[in-house]
Amino acid sequence: MAEPMKIRAKLEGDVLDVRVLMAHPMETGQRKDGAGNLVPLHFIQTITAQLNGKPVFQADTSQAISRNPVFGFRLKGAKAGDKLSITWTDNKGDKRTDEIVVGAA
Amino acid sequence: MTRALALCAAAAFIAALPVPPAAGQSKPPAVERDATTEEFEKFRAVLEADNPAELFEVKGEELWKTPRGPKNASLAACDLGLGPGVVKGAYVQLPRYFADTGKVMDAERRIVHCMVTLQGFDAAALAKQPFSTETRTPDPVALTTFVAGQSRGMKIAPPQSLPQERAAFALGREIFFYRAGSYDFSCASCHGEDGKRIRTQQLPNLTRPEQAIRGYQGWPGYRMTGGVMHTLQWRLNDCFRQQRFPEPEYLSDSLTALLTYLAVNAKGQVYKGPGIKR
Amino acid sequence: MTELSRRTALKRTGALAATAIAAGWLRPGAALAEWNKGAFESKTVADALKHLKIATPADTKDIVIRAPDIAENGAVVPIEIQSNIPGTKSMVVLLEKNPFPYAANFDFAQGAALPFVALRVKMGETSNVRVVVTTADGKFFTAAKEVKVTIGGCGG
């Protein structure tokens, strides 16, 4: 069961500065576990952000993204009260969506 | 044989010496700067601004508030020193003496004590695998991270009013300077001077407040190597390993004493953790 | 359901995605194609670019890459990329000496997202971080920044 993201969004004028922390192992497939066995690839492949339901930012990612990923992006034309939702999907088909309401600047 | 003879001579000689002053009392020299360190520090702000440690604070808060364990209780009644259930500001006032156990306890030790007494968890089971791995974050780690985060922005203020608390500090100082083991290392071998590095890693001089805080607020911290959350209990455990000493028992008096020494040295500094470390 | 709507729908409903397309937020095209397995599994920058259908990008100073000269830890290298190229539609990030250089692609909905991204990546060794920008009119631009990766701690 995927754990919640932590989304922070700061409004400066009509630009929304978004930071998101995701709990994910981002296994490279190269790491060995305690018993010396390779841990299989397990990583986030896509991330989408929607503002009030409209897709605005999208990422395709590889296992080279650091464990517990951190991303930042900036949306234009946002305002307080807007709904920002972010979804990730990984190579095993797990996904997680979290949503916040943009606070006043 | 010659060694023993020389030692006896040494004993006689030293007998005439005055007791040396406590270390770390001299005036701080200018800290040596280098390009690598400056480059790291430029990006420290970036790393600290968005610290995955926050994910573990969230997890710890949930663990704190959820009824769990054989007694199906939350930790709402846990007394971290400021009264049952008071979490805000408790971390910066630890380690401290607790009359109910008759011991000086650091944050993690106290949290585990609460898990055992209030929730009915088994102390031995918790001590079995106390440190995070890539696949597992033990509950006390997340809980300690949550509790630490509830003191962010507050000044480090461990009490030293009771004799037990002063004794813990004195004991911690002695352990800090105790050289032994295959490599003749003490904690001070790496953390007793200003401006030194191991490889590219800056070593805080833990005998000075402005640097002791760097060590003290680094943990609980998100460790980039492995991408796991670790506490001060882990940090000290791995320091003992690198010191080529045997392994300290989780939550033992030696570790609480060292943490008391560290916290008192960092007294008055603003706590900005949980940290993010190399 | 088209590939495009399936992908953008994820946890949302297909209807929402359809609305999004109708509203012109998403445009069908290379950047919005399915997760590009061929590109991600490429072992060289050249192969990855071929899979991404990116032809010889032009060097530019209008892509600003902020990354450390020396990384404190290769497991977490913080990178910020800002494109000052008008019409920036997407950004590809390549870590040239990683076993699989293609690390990420970012798509920015025109007018709704600024061409900026912050990310953290794993780098196995000292290498260039290369960014390739694709513009709305199908032009390619590139810039790179070297990041040194060293041994940090006690090594024990």
Added chain:
Amino acid sequence: MNRLALLLVAALAPWTIAPPAGADDPRTEAAATLKRDLKPRGITTLDLLVEDGVQAVCNRTDDKPPKELAQRLEQDQLAGIRWPADGKLVGDWKSGERIAQNGRGMTWSDPAGTPGGGSCYNCHRIGPEETSFGSIGPSLLQFGKLRGYGPDMQRYVYGKIYNAKAYNLCSLMPRFGHVGALTEQQIKDLVALLLDPASPVNK
């Protein structure tokens, strides 16, 4: 005898001699607390916590032993150095570089009987190519070029790596040969890293 002298004698076998009745000396307490709280693991045992003479003196003088005493004990340490039977002190600098890079050895996570490294770069600048170097010890860049490559220098470097305390009693540097952390051949290779004119250190 005063407190210090008592402690020093006690340091020879701190846990076989009961501390003086009523003694609440924090150092004695520290040793006793460590002995109680630390557990053997892997190759580490509790005897590691027993100070030897050098450690005892350095611990009790804040690493600033009186000169006469230091000299006496340094000579004692020097006498314990086992010099190579073949008389050759300079090995292979390439192997030396690998040993200098290797930070493993003597911890509870290291295997028994496998030689570790010298952890040299942890504290010293050595080869010009390695930019990740520590600063606890002095820079050794151009060591031979600046100080000479002769037999006396070879002997000094071999001895210093074997037992740094023979030259500076409370040096922070481990006694690699004395405690068996490095083999004779490994020390020779490290000598070569610093003193072979062909080593990058001297370029």
